[in-house]
Amino acid sequence: MQQTHQTEQKWGKLQILALMLVFALLAACSEPKPSQLDTIKQQGVLKILTRNTPSTYYEGADGPAGMEYELTSLFAEYLGVKLEIDSNHDINDIYSSLSTTNAHIAAAGLEVSLDKLNDFFYAPSYLSVQPIFIYNRKTSKPKTITDLIGKQIAVIAGSEQAALMRALQVEHPKLSWKETNELEATDLIRMINEQELDIALVNSNDLDINQAYFPRVSEAFSVGSPIQLAWALPRTDDTSLYHAAKAFFDEIKANGTLSQITDRYYGHKEELNYVGVQLFLRHVRQRLPKYEKHFRAAAEKYDLDWRLLAAVGYQESHWRPKAVSPTGVRGIMMLTLNTAGDMKVSNRLDAEQSIFGGARYLAQLIRRMPEQIIEPDRTWMALASYNVGYGHLEDARKITEHLEKDPNKWIDVKEHLPLLQKRNWYRFTKHGFARGEEPVTYVQNIRQYYDVLSWYDSRLQQLTQNQVTEENLSEKVNFNIIPPIL
Numbered sequence: 125m126q127q128t129h130q131t132e133q134k135w136g137k138l139q140i141l142a143l144m145l146v147f148a149l150l151a152a153c154s155e156p157k158p159s160q161l162d163t164i165k166q167q168g169v170l171k172i173l174t175r176n177t178p179s180t181y182y183e184g185a186d187g188p189a190g191m192e193y194e195l196t197s198l199f200a201e202y203l204g205v206k207l208e209i210d211s212n213h214d215i216n217d218i219y220s221s222l223s224t225t226n227a228h229i230a231a232a233g234l235e236v237s238l239d240k241l242n243d244f245f246y247a248p249s250y251l252s253v254q255p256i257f258i259y260n261r262k263t264s265k266p267k268t269i270t271d272l273i274g275k276q277i278a279v280i281a282g283s284e285q286a287a288l289m290r291a292l293q294v295e296h297p298k299l300s301w302k303e304t305n306e307l308e309a310t311d312l313i314r315m316i317n318e319q320e321l322d323i324a325l326v327n328s329n330d331l332d333i334n335q336a337y338f339p340r341v342s343e344a345f346s347v348g349s350p351i352q353l354a355w356a357l358p359r360t361d362d363t364s365l366y367h368a369a370k371a372f373f374d375e376i377k378a379n380g381t382l383s384q385i386t387d388r389y390y391g392h393k394e395e396l397n398y399v400g401v402q403l404f405l406r407h408v409r410q411r412l413p414k415y416e417k418h419f420r421a422a423a424e425k426y427d428l429d430w431r432l433l434a435a436v437g438y439q440e441s442h443w444r445p446k447a448v449s450p451t452g453v454r455g456i457m458m459l460t461l462n463t464a465g466d467m468k469v470s471n472r473l474d475a476e477q478s479i480f481g482g483a484r485y486l487a488q489l490i491r492r493m494p495e496q497i498i499e500p501d502r503t504w505m506a507l508a509s510y511n512v513g514y515g516h517l518e519d520a521r522k523i524t525e526h527l528e529k530d531p532n533k534w535i536d537v538k539e540h541l542p543l544l545q546k547r548n549w550y551r552f553t554k555h556g557f558a559r560g561e562e563p564v565t566y567v568q569n570i571r572q573y574y575d576v577l578s579w580y581d582s583r584l585q586q587l588t589q590n591q592v593t594e595e596n597l598s599e600k601v602n603f604n605i606i607p608p609i610l
Contacts, residue, residue, distance in 0.1 A: 161364035215282035249352035275322040277301035339401040422483035435573035445475040457482025504534040508563035519553035
């Protein structure tokens with residue numbers, strides 16, 4: 125009898141354990157599956173698909189660069205994870221890979237496409253662009269779609285431009301073009317510059333970012349409506365990553381970060397015209413070699429980028445060591461007599477002394493900027509100070525703060541520098557009137573010269589000394605080997 129009782133007790137315990145196990149399994153099954161966002165955070169990696177272009181992602185002189193790279197880097201930081209980038213894709217491949225691989229986001233200068241809304245989410249737009257036809261300015265400028273008939277035209281396959289061409293063909297049946305998966309907009313722009321192609325349809329930002337490097341290319345006319353660029357994500361029931369991206373863009377739009385990044389890539393593209401770029405490139409070949417060693421040595425001594433220092437010298441004097449202005453500033457770096465004395469420059473017309481004096485002065489201005497101003501704004505403001513004076517820059521920063529903008533961001537300060545020309549503003553400042561538009565143009569030009577010089581220098585480094593001659597230098601530096609349009 126006692127044994128039976130013990131058996132029943134054991135059986136009861138087993139039943140209880142069995143029930144506990146069942147409940148545990150049911151509880152485990154009822155736990156919600158981790159969201160995509162949670163999984164990304166647990167794995168610690170954000171996987172991005174992109175394209176290798178100047179407007180998206182590329183290897184710059186100082187490492188990875190491009191607007192998409194900066195945005196995705198910030199988003200990875202926002203999520204607290206590392207960034208993993210997979211580039212060298214074309215548009216069609218990106219959409220296909222986004223659907224079939226474990227990539228999380230396509231950040232590739234993609235246009236918001238109504239035809240793809242059933243398959244993909246688009247994050248908030250970060251840039252509005254306009255489709256434009258471009259041509260070589262040495263040829264007759266087309267003004268209407270009719271003028272394009274019979275021309276050799278190319279567009280990027282899978283782009284909204286390709287869809288736009290098909291729409292235009294409905295009204296203009298004789299219109300013909302070629303679509304390519306092998307090339308990017310930069311390649312098409314280069315081909316038009318070299319007259320290997322008559323016309324291309326690209327987005328306005330692609331021309332903006334390449335204009336200085338291909339100065340013979342110009343806009344013919346715009347077509348269609350503005351297009352929004354945005355990130356694409358696979359459309360699934362799990363919207364956690366999409367909502368995180370939306371919150372991220374809401375934040376960087378509100379705090380001015382997006383405007384600052386946009387300004388970094390496109391805010392200085394409008395100043396140099398065709399003649400200015402051509403003249404600059406000619407002076408790079410003919411004048412810069414005489415002084416490059418001084419720019420390099422001075423930049424190394426004062427911890428500057430020699431190409432930036434050379435860009436300042438060009439803006440100041442077009443690299444003319446004997447330059448003299450009506451106001452008395454002199455030399456390659458156009459130093460005032462007082463500044464030259466402070467920088468220990470005894471002869472402002474001596475190229476080496478002037479360059480070293482200018483480098484020392486610029487380095488001092490960069491260090492003088494308030495510590496809360498970070499790069500690259502620190503350098504842009506130091507350059508503005510080089511031109512207009514530190515006191516006037518501080519006046520503009522105070523006006524900027526008074527108008528509830530950020531005095532530590534160049535994009536906001538440059539908006540208010542021109543107010544120093546207006547009496548109802550400058551009469552309340554410490555240092556009074558200044559030609560406030562001049563430092564804005566000054567900085568924009570230097571940024572453009574710096575971009576072109578960096579590009580030129582990187583191309584030049586790819587050539588051996590035996591390949592470079594005075595006669596073929598320009599052609600070689602501007603030439604890219606690319607596959608034909610098929």
